[in-house]
Amino acid sequence: MATIKDVAARAGVGLGTASRVLSGSAQTSPSSRERVLAAAAELGYVAHGPARSLRRARTDALGLLVSDIRNPFFSELAHAAEQEARAHGYALLLANANEDADQADDALRTFASQRIDGLLLSPQGPATPQLASLLARAVPIVLLNRRIEGVDLPFYGTDNEQGVGLVLDWLQERGHRDVAYVGGPQTMSTGAERARAYLGGRAAHGIATDDALVDAGDFTTDGAAAAMLRILDRGVRPTAVFGANGATTVGALRALRERLGADAGGVEVVSFDDFDWFAYASPAITAVRNDAAAIGVGAVQGLLALLRGEDATSQRIATELVDRAARS
Amino acid sequence: MATIKDVAARAGVGLGTASRVLSGSAQTSPSSRERVLAAAAELGYVAHGPARSLRRARTDALGLLVSDIRNPFFSELAHAAEQEARAHGYALLLANANEDADQADDALRTFASQRIDGLLLSPQGPATPQLASLLARAVPIVLLNRRIEGVDLPFYGTDNEQGVGLVLDWLQERGHRDVAYVGGPQTMSTGAERARAYLGGRAAHGIATDDALVDAGDFTTDGAAAAMLRILDRGVRPTAVFGANGATTVGALRALRERLGADAGGVEVVSFDDFDWFAYASPAITAVRNDAAAIGVGAVQGLLALLRGEDATSQRIATELVDRAARS
C-alpha cells in the first residue's frame, strides 16, 4: 500500500532520490541512501512491479510455454530454466499448452499482453498467428526440443541422431536382430529425426529391416500401446523394442505386459528419454538420457544473449545411455 | 507497439470510447464498436498488461508457490490449477521453492512485487517475514496440502486420516502383521498426521506395534532409503512396507531391492501417493491415490471465493486405494 512517495516523504528526501536509491540506478549520498532504506523497511515498501514495467518498457520476465508440464521432461526443464533465469534477475512465467494448439495460442496472447522480455517455446506444431504477432513485435524467442517449419530461430534440444546412435550400438552389442520400433508423429521434428536416424542406421547395425516391426503412435501412452499391439498382431516376435520417447516406451511396455506377462516375455525394452523409475520397472528399461536440465539452462542462456543484442547459437545436447540390461 | 491512442485515432473515435470497446466495460454504439475492433485488428493491437494493472489496481493473476515442480504431485496440481484459473479469466504464475526456505521467500517477494491478486501456497515450514508481509497487505491466500503452525487460512489437501485408514484396512485384509513404516518429518503437517493415524490405528488392525519397524526420512528418496536400511539392519523382517509419501516409497523400494533382490524378497509395498508407473514396478506397488487435480481445482475455487469477498471452506480431499497386489 505504501508508495515510493510515502517512502520519500518519510525519509525527508525528494521523489527522485528515493527512486534512485531503491532501484540502485545512480549515485546517491550515503546519508540519503541510509534514510531511504530505513524508511522503506519501516513502511514495508514493495515496489509496484506493473508501474515499474510500464515506465521502463521491460518486465524482467521470460515466458516459458511447454506442451505439458506433467511430462517429467518438461517439469525438469522448467525447473532448470527457472533457476537459471532467476540467477540472472529474471522471473520465469510458465504456461501450459496442454498439447492443444488453442491453449498454446491463448498462452501466447497472455504473454504478449504481459509484455514478457523473451520467450522459450516448445512448439505444438506449425507457426500460429499469435506467434507471428510476437515475431513481428521483435520479441526474442528460442525454441525448445522441437523445430518449427519455415521459421529460423535458435534451437535448444536433444541430439536425436547421436542418441539413436547410442541405442543402435547397444542393440548390436546385445545381439538383437529383430527389433520393433514404436515411433512418434512424423509431423514433429523429434519424431521425424529419430525415425530417420533409426531406420537409416538399422542395416549397418545388423538389425532386420522388416517393416512389419515398425509402427508409430502419437507420443502418448495410449497411442503407443495401440501401435505396439499392432506390431505384435502382425505375428512378428521381436527380441527387443525401441520406444521413440518416454510416453511411447511406457505405452509399449504396457502392451507387452498385457500380451506377454509381467516380464514382457523376455523382450528387452530401450527408450529414447529416461525416467528414474525405469530402474525399478519389470523388465528394467535401458534408456538414452535426455538432459532436460541442460537444455533448459542452455536455452535461457541463449535467450539472455539475444536480450543483450548478441546472437545465440543453437545447441544440440548430447545424450548418454543408461544401460539397465540384466547381465548374466 | 501500437497503443490504444493509435487505435482510437485510426477508428476516428475518442480515447475513452476505444477503451470502453476494448475492455467491454460500458455501452458503446454498434458503429463505434465495429470501427474500433477493426482498427485494433488492423494494427495488431495488444493491450499493455502492466499499464492496465497499474490503473485497475488488480492484475488478474494468481500465484502458485510449490515446493518442487518436478514432484508429480505438484505438477499435476499445477496443471489442474492453471486450467481452473484460466477458465475464470485469471493467469496463474508458477514459482518453485525448490524445497528451500530462501527461495520460497524470494518467490513470495516477486509475487508481492507483481501484485498478484491471490496466492496458492504450499508451505515449506513455518511462516516467514515475506508471508507475514503478504498477509498484512490482505492478499487472499489459501494453503495447499500442508498447514502452517499458528496461521489460520483456508486449507485444501489430502485427507490423511482417511487415506491411512484405507492402507490399514488393506494391510489387515492381506493378513500382514509385521509391517514397516517409513515416515516423513514430524515438522510437516503431512508427516505428522500420517504418522499419528498409522501408529494410532495399527493395533486395531492386527499389526504389530514393534517400534523397531518404524523409522522416518525427510520425504526424499535418499532419506527414505536410508531409513529403510536402518529398519532392515535391526534384524526385523517385515512382510510389508508402508511409505508415507511417493518419494519415500521409492526410496524404500530402492533399499529393498538392494538388500533383497529385484522382487524385494516378496515384501509387499504400499504407498501414500500414487504414481502411474507403480503398476509396472517390481514388485507392483499398491497405493493410496492422492487426487492432486481435485486439490488444485478446489483451492483455486476457494481462492476465487475469497476474491469475491465470500469466505472459503477448507476441503480435505478423500483418497482412493489402487490395489496392485498380486492375487493367487
Add this chain to the structure above:
DNA sequence: TTCCACCATGGAAACGTTTCCACGCGACGG
C-alpha cells in the same frame, strides 16, 4: 580568491491504461 566542473538533488514529464466528469444530442412526455 575566483571560477569551473561535477555531483547529488528535487520535481516534472512520461509510460498506457481506465474511469470520472461534463457535454451534446435525440427522444419522449407534458
Add this chain to the structure above:
DNA sequence: CCGTCGCGTGGAAACGTTTCCATGGTGGAA
C-alpha cells in the same frame, strides 16, 4: 413546442514508477 432524461462520447485525471532536466552546492585548480 419546450423541458427533461438518458445515452453515447471526448478528454482530463490518475495509477506508481523512472528518467530527464535544471539547480544549488562543494571541492579543486588556477
